[in-house]
Amino acid sequence: MSHALVVRxxxxxxxxxxxxxxxSFEVPxxxxxxxxxxxxxxxxxxxxxxxxxxxxxxxxxxxLDGLSPGAEAAQRIGYLPEERGLYPRMKVADMIGFxxxxxxxSRGDARRRAGAWLDRLGLGQWAKNKVQDLSKGxxxxxxxxxxxxxxxxxxxxxxxxxxxxPINAEVxxxxxxxxxxxxxxxxxxxxxxxxAEKVVDRVCIIARGKKLLEGKLLELKxxxxxxxxxxxxxxxxxxxxxxxxxxxxxxxxxxxxxxxAGDVADxxxxxxxxxxxxxxxxxxxxxxxxxxxxEVVVPTLHQIFVDRVGGSAAIxxxxxxxx
Amino acid sequence: xxxxxxxxxIARRELLERVRSTWFVxxxxxxxxxxxxxxxxxxxxxxQGADGAKVEIVDxxxxxxxxxxxxxxxxxxxxxxxxxxxxxxVEMDRIRDGKINGFLMIPGDALTGGTILxxxxxxSSQVVxxxxxxxxxxxxxxQRGRQANLSPDQLDRLLAKVTVVPQHTNGKTEGASGIxxxxxxxxxxxxxxxxxxxxxxxxxxxxxxxxxxxxxELMVATVKPRSLMSGKILGVGxxxxxxxxxxxxxxxxxxxxxxxxxxxFGVAGGSxxxxxxxxxxxxxxxxxxxxxxxxxxxxxxxxxAMVSSEQDTQQxxxxxVMVMMVGVVCLQIVSDDPRGSAAVVMTMLxxxxxxxMPMRYVLGGATLGEVAMSLAILLVSTVLIARAAAKxxxxxxxxxxxxxxxxxxxxxxxx
Numbered sequence: 223m224s225h226a227l228v229v230r231x232x233x234x235x236x237x238x239x240x241x242x243x244x245x246s247f248e249v250p251x252x253x254x255x256x257x258x259x260x261x262x263x264x265x266x267x268x269x270x271x272x273x274x275x276x277x278x279x280x281x282x283x284x285x286l287d288g289l290s291p292g293a294e295a296a297q298r299i300g301y302l303p304e305e306r307g308l309y310p311r312m313k314v315a316d317m318i319g320f321x322x323x324x325x326x327x328s329r330g331d332a333r334r335r336a337g338a339w340l341d342r343l344g345l346g347q348w349a350k351n352k353v354q355d356l357s358k359g360x361x362x363x364x365x366x367x368x369x370x371x372x373x374x375x376x377x378x379x380x381x382x383x384x385x386x387x388p389i390n391a392e393v394x395x396x397x398x399x400x401x402x403x404x405x406x407x408x409x410x411x412x413x414x415x416x417x418a419e420k421v422v423d424r425v426c427i428i429a430r431g432k433k434l435l436e437g438k439l440l441e442l443k444x445x446x447x448x449x450x451x452x453x454x455x456x457x458x459x460x461x462x463x464x465x466x467x468x469x470x471x472x473x474x475x476x477x478x479x480x481x482x483a484g485d486v487a488d489x490x491x492x493x494x495x496x497x498x499x500x501x502x503x504x505x506x507x508x509x510x511x512x513x514x515x516x517e518v519v520v521p522t523l524h525q526i527f528v529d530r531v532g533g534s535a536a537i538x539x540x541x542x543x544x545x
Numbered sequence: 546x547x548x549x550x551x552x553x554x555i556a557r558r559e560l561l562e563r564v565r566s567t568w569f570v571x572x573x574x575x576x577x578x579x580x581x582x583x584x585x586x587x588x589x590x591x592x593q594g595a596d597g598a599k600v601e602i603v604d605x606x607x608x609x610x611x612x613x614x615x616x617x618x619x620x621x622x623x624x625x626x627x628x629x630x631x632x633x634x635v636e637m638d639r640i641r642d643g644k645i646n647g648f649l650m651i652p653g654d655a656l657t658g659g660t661i662l663x664x665x666x667x668x669s670s671q672v673v674x675x676x677x678x679x680x681x682x683x684x685x686x687x688q689r690g691r692q693a694n695l696s697p698d699q700l701d702r703l704l705a706k707v708t709v710v711p712q713h714t715n716g717k718t719e720g721a722s723g724i725x726x727x728x729x730x731x732x733x734x735x736x737x738x739x740x741x742x743x744x745x746x747x748x749x750x751x752x753x754x755x756x757x758x759x760x761x762e763l764m765v766a767t768v769k770p771r772s773l774m775s776g777k778i779l780g781v782g783x784x785x786x787x788x789x790x791x792x793x794x795x796x797x798x799x800x801x802x803x804x805x806x807x808x809x810f811g812v813a814g815g816s817x818x819x820x821x822x823x824x825x826x827x828x829x830x831x832x833x834x835x836x837x838x839x840x841x842x843x844x845x846x847x848x849x850a851m852v853s854s855e856q857d858t859q860q861x862x863x864x865x866v867m868v869m870m871v872g873v874v875c876l877q878i879v880s881d882d883p884r885g886s887a888a889v890v891m892t893m894l895x896x897x898x899x900x901x902m903p904m905r906y907v908l909g910g911a912t913l914g915e916v917a918m919s920l921a922i923l924l925v926s927t928v929l930i931a932r933a934a935a936k937x938x939x940x941x942x943x944x945x946x947x948x949x950x951x952x953x954x955x956x957x958x959x960x
Contacts, residue, residue, distance in 0.1 A: 273766040293547065293769055301766045307759030311562055323554050324767045326547075368763065 224287060226251045226376050226407035227272065232281035234267050234431075241267040243431035245281070249409055249424070251375075254402050256422040257411040258523075260531055264431035265411035266304045269380050272409075273301050286375055297326040300374035304381050304411075306365050310354035315340060317353055318367045325372040332371065339367040343393070359390055366394070370401075377401055379410040383417045395421050415524040425523070429531045439523065446529075447520045450493030452502060453481065455515030462488065465511035474502060487515055551772035552779065559751065559780025564787065573788050577795030598622045598667060599645040601636060605629045605653040609684055613649075616680045640666060649677065656688055733830060734876060734900045736789075737837055738869060744785035744838070745845040745865075749858055751777055752849030752938065761938075770939040774850075775931050778842045785838065829916060830903045836923045837899020841869070843930040850938035872897035876904070883910020893919050895926040 227249040234242040242264040249255045259265050270276045272283055274291035289295040308317050315336045322332030340346050343363045348356060353364065362385055369377060383391050398421045401408050412418050418425070425442065427435040435442065456462040469475050469491060477492040493502060499518050506513060521529070563569050600622055604610035610626045617624040627636075627648075636648040647665015655661050661681055667673045683704070690700040752774075755761040764773055848862045875897065879888040883905045892902040892911065898919045905911045911919075 270762075275762060275765050296767055299766075301763070303762040303766065305759040305762045307761065307763060309558075309562070309760055310758055311566075312558070316558075320554070320558055321763070321767060324551055365763075 224251070225249060225284070226253070226286060227255075227409060228282075228284040229268070229272070230282045230284075232268065232271065232283065233279045234264075234271060234276060235279055241431055242271070242278075245428065245431065245433055247426045247433065247436055249407060251407050252402065252405045253423045254398055254408045254421050255410070256418045256425045257409065257428065258413065258415065258418060258425055258527060259411070259428040260413060262430075263428045265428065266380050267431075268428075269301075269304075269378055269409070269411055272378060273299065273303075297372070298375045300325075300369040300372065300377040302365060302369040302377075302379040302382055306362060306385075308353045308361060308364060308368070310352065312353055313350055314345065314353055314356065314364055315349040317364060318371055321368040322371040325374070327372050335371050336367065339371055340364075343367060358385060359387060362386060363390065363393075366397070370397070373406075375406055377406060377408045379408065381412055382410050383412060383414050391417060415522070415527050419523040422523075427527060427530055434530050435526070442526060443520050443523075446526050447518055450497065450499065451490060451519040451521070452493065452499050453487040453490050453515065453517045453519050455487045455513065457512035457514050461512040464509055465506055468502075468505050468509055468511075473497075474505060487517070490519065548769055548772045551768045552776040555768070555773055555776025556780035556783065559777055560783045563747075563781065563784040569784065569788070573791050576788070576792045577799070596621045598647075598665075598673065599625070600663075600665065601625045601627045601631075601639070601645050601648040602651070603627055603629060603631050603636065603648060604651045606651055606655050606688075608688055609651055609655065609681070612684050613680060616684070617676075620676055620680075622676075637664070640664070647673075649681075651681075656685060656692070661685075731876065733834070733903055734873060737834060737900055738873060740785055740789060741838060741841040741869065744781055745841045746862070747785070748778055748781045748842045749845040749849035749862065750855065751781055752846055752934075753852060753855055753858060756853050757855070765939065770935040771932060774846055774935040774938060778839060778846055778931055782839055782842050786835065826903075826907055829906055832920060833899045833903045833923075836920065836927060840895055840899060840923055840927040840930065841865070843927050843934055844868075847930060847934035847937055850934050850941060853941075868896050869900075872900040875901065879905050879910070880908065883908040889915070893922060895923045898923050 225248050229248070230246050232242050232245040233240070245264070245268060247257075257265050257268065267276065271278050272285065272291055274296070283291055285291060285295040286298055289298075309320075312320070315333070318336035318339060319329070319332040322335060323329055327335065337346075337349060340349050343366065345356075345360060345363060348360065353361060356364065366382075369379065382394055386394060395417070398408055398410075402423075410418075419439070422439050424438050425436070426433060437445075454465075456465060469478055469489075472494060474494055474497055475491045476494040479490050481487040481490050491502075493499065503516055506516075600617065602610050602613055602624055604613075604626065607629065614624050614626055625645075633650065636645070639645045640647060645665075646667050647663060650662045650664070652659040652661070663673075663677055665673070686704060687700055690703065695703070755764065844865045845862065848858060848865060852858050852861050872891075875887075875891055878885075879891060879901045882888060888901070888905055888910060891897050892905050892915070902911065902916060902919050906916055
């Protein structure tokens with residue numbers, strides 16, 4: 223089966239600011255794919271190029287069955303732009319149906335589905351109201367409906383969680399799960415790692431327009447876990463004193479630090495190169511240090527992100543994202 | 546096919562959004578009322594005229610007061626003759642106190658060229674002016690005749706009405722009333738100018754609002770900008786044309802039943818005073834009207850595409866308004882010499898052909914071949930400008946807040 227989206231060597235510069243720099247990634251079909259990055263990383267610019275809003279300076283984008291971005295591809299893509307915007311004086315149901323029609327649905331079909339989507343999003347009784355009469359959160363949901371009404375094979379959501387309250391954030395995650403269950407492909411961008419972690423299959427972390435890391439979330443986590451981060455808790459002060467020489471041994475432990483806030487562990491250590499967690503455990507047991515806790519840390523997406531992007535790259539560029 | 550379908554979907558949205566607004570309905574229905582008023586009010590005013598005007602006559606010639614009194618009474622005024630030595634100030638006071646409308650001062654040398662002066666609170670009324678002028682002139686002339694010992698018969702022959710009528714013709718067609726043709730031509734230009742002013746600006750605002758409401762990112766991702774632009778121009782334009790059609794229909798009905806309408810108000814109605822136009826001429830006028838309308842709507846769309854906020858539109862639309870003004874200013878050139886080379890050039894250029902060619906044709910200055918050619922030029926340039934507008938829009942899509950320079954615009958067009 224072909225990919226839902228292939229991006230190869232994508233470059234886009236605005237003036238002398240390079241927003242996207244030789245970016246390449248592939249999105250298999252039926253996958254929820256997260257493009258993660260700090261502000262100004264080039265996420266929105268990339269998604270806009272896929273939607274034919276910007277033309278790339280270099281590189282190639284292939285959508286679905288060998289299509290280039292453009293009118294034909296647009297019929298099979300759903301898009302939630304970062305700049306949310308609807309026609310303020312249009313009735314809610316008409317607005318959704320209008321986009322549905324432009325995305326290739328017949329008029330009757332578009333109307334029927336618009337109604338169904340409004341019910342699905344809990345906005346049924348607002349169908350005949352004007353868009354401008356809705357709250358920001360409700361408008362956001364209407365915007366989702368415009369991205370999904372034509373049942374696109376590829377759904378592109380730019381910062382979908384921004385401006386959503388926790389309940390609506392969950393509604394959105396449910397919708398994404400449904401899309402995956404239906405075998406459709408979702409590509410979204412975000413810097414909200416907690417949200418992304420709950421729905422994403424594969425991630426691509428970018429910063430300053432360059433790809434830092436890409437792969438299945440689970441594999442990335444396991445790989446990061448294999449990096450040898452171990453969280454330790456000791457039975458008492460004596461046990462801790464016993465363990466101290468081992469933890470200070472550079473052939474066993476390369477780094478140690480205080481546990482993260484809220485953690486019940488006493489400390490976190492990073493194993494030296496070539497040392498397995500098994501070896502550290504054996505050494506501690508042999509030394510007789512009584513352990514309350516020994517855990518190979520599987521980092522959250524947030525930790526992976528912060529580790530990889532680091533402090534410097536997280537600082538936004540002079541230009542805001544997408545400009 | 547898809548592009549065409551998209552265009553109509555967008556045009557329908559634009560049309561419905563306008564037609565459904567309360568203002569559209571109010572203006573469309575109030576327009577005809579205004580038009581009825583336009584026909585009725587002058588007739589009513591003219592008919593009532595200066596009925597009952599209280600005017601006092603100060604006659605220092607001693608011969609004009611009585612005949613003038615008789616004439617004004619016949620015209621249903623309420624004249625009165627006051628002593629010849631009544632000072633102006635007394636009469637002025639009577640006007641101030643509201644006892645009379647005004648007074649006519651006939652000086653002793655009135656028969657030999659002295660100025661006869663009327664002062665009154667209705668002194669700016671045309672009817673009052675004409676009535677007084679006609680009556681007094683006739684009386685003075687007759688008095689002069691009598692002093693020259695002319696018989697009443699000789700006097701009547703001397704004062705018999707002289708009629709001079711200018712007619713317009715190019716030698717081939719039957720002469721048409723020059724004033725009438727010019728009137729129609731001016732009316733056309735006026736209506737076109739007004740409608741472009743409202744709906745052209747409507748197209749421009751619609752484009753700008755797409756940016757301010759930020760919906761354009763969604764739209765650009767969904768349809769081709771060309772479909773978006775042409776749909777907009779078509780949709781907003783259709784709303785304008787619907788309004789005009791309603792108005793024209795109501796106006797035609799009003800004119801057709803003018804006499805009956807006036808009778809309802811107790812006034813005897815005359816003819817409408819407008820010359821009749823042939824069906825072929827109506828078709829040409831309509832074609833130019835519609836095409837001219839869409840031409841300028843495209844220009845305005847391009848202006849809207851260049852700017853990012855409504856404030857900016859003020860300056861950028863100035864060139865468009867100026868170009869339109871040139872057409873209005875040049876009306877006279879074409880009407881004075883419909884077959885001159887200036888007229889030929891002006892009616893071929895798309896900027897002005899819609900305003901000037903219908904007039905030139907009605908005045909018999911243009912052949913059907915010339916009309917066809919100028920229509921073709923207008924059509925092609927409309928499409929080209931709409932496309933340029935789409936390109937400008939497409940490239941300027943996400944440039945908020947920054948207006949492009951001229952060089953930048955040229956680069957966008959090549960994009």
